[in-house]
Amino acid sequence: MKAFIVKKYGKKEPLYLTEVSNPTLKSDEVLVQIHAAGVNLLDSMIRMGEFKLFLPYKTPFVNGHDLAGIVTKIGSQVQNFKVGNAVYSRVADYRIGTFAEYISVNENDLALQPKNLTMEEAASIPLVGLTAWQSLVEIANLQKGQKVFIQAGSGGVGTFAIQLAKHLGAFVATTTSTTNIDLVKNLGADLVIDYKKEDFETKLKNFDLVLHSNRDPKILESSMRILKPGGKLISLVGPPTPEFAEEIGTGWFFKLITKFLSAGVKKKEKKLNVSFQFLFMRAEGKQLSEITSLIEAGIIKPVIDKVFPFEQTNDAMAYVESGRAKGKVVIKVK
Structure with a gap:
């Protein structure tokens, strides 16, 4: 073949x-x-x-x-x-x-x-749907009325996550470029920030959850600061943590590397009284079947x-x- x-x-x-x-x-x-x-x-x-x-x-x-x-x-x-x-x-x-x-x-x-x-x-x-599901449903248990900041709303994960978060009853803020503002609004975003013109940290505060997908360390730190005490940031880009290394069953060397890589974010996590979690999504047919139901019902497109x-x-x-x-x-x- x-x-x-x-x-x-x-x-x-x-x-x-x-x-x-x-x-x-x-x-x-x-x-x-x-x-x-x-x-x-x-x-x-x-x-x-x-x-x-x-x-x-x-x-x-x-x-x-x-x-x-x-x-x-x-x-x-x-x-x-x-x-x-x-x-x-x-x-x-x-x-x-x-x-x-x-x-x-x-x-x-x-x-x-x-x-x-x-x-x-x-x-x-599948990949973007399961990423959004495992972030918003499985890990965060996102509830009606909670506030979630989904970065890069016009991307693959973003377009799916906005729709899923709105279905769960959350208030959704997102970032995108000027040309994609209408797209993310039509998907259900409540507050859209043009990242080329505006700083999201000046507009967002006391959020319950951030779905983080930007590799800039400054964006990560700003994202943690908009969370309310006890809020959660789920990162799709890292840094990977020792907890992640433990979860996937790697050896001591990778655990040591993750401890070094995540030292800075762990320090900020403690200082700001928020939680940080790295997600590397996994294959999961049962969750995909749940997503199928939402798509067939017209809830997610x-x-x-x-x-x-x-x-x-x-x-x-x-x-x-x-x-x-x-x-x-x-x-x-x-």
Whole structure:
């Protein structure tokens, strides 16, 4: 089958289109013919080797985390899916490879696709949807009337998180550029801050939650200051913490590194009486099924900027890396 592989780590390394062996199938897995694949910044970061310390993929490997497709074969112990099902998934770490024609996926990481979405729309959902769900529902337990600041509201995670937070009854503030203000307002944002013209710290205070996705250390510190005492900041970009290292079961060396990397934020956390948590989202089919229900009910809608043909996967990656995408970028595989 055709697939885009990472031959070696590097910021300027492209993905290479090549022929690879068809996936093997374990008893608890399904074989999916991929029709569309979502493109995420995570795919670029994996290719660059930014997570090698705790996600050491051995090159060459097929890249890609999001898929939508059709089940073509099932393992002997699979109970919840059958051949012909339209499914979608953010596949598990160490089992990535959605920039390809086929992939085998553990059935626990899959969900039936929303019936009201196209393949391309469905492929845009899993990673950003699960990131928002695990942040707002699982970790924060966001309640009606609480205030949440979602950074980068016009991005992939932002466009989904705004809709989910509004469904949960929260007051939503977000940042975006001038050209995207109407987009995030239409998604439900209550307060929109043009980050090119305004400083969010002067406009926001006593927030319950911040969904943090900006790598600038100054933005992280400002974000912690807008929280009320006892408030929570959930970061998608780090720094990773010793608690995260413990959670994923890494060795002492990575734990030591995370202790060093997070020392500054831990100090600010204590001083401001707020909490900081690093989230590296995980595959989770049951949560994706919950998201399916919200999409089929019309509560959450996908936001797609561009769909690229499979052969232009590197162009799709470059577009995501540019930071200009409004919502998600998708590859049409079949």
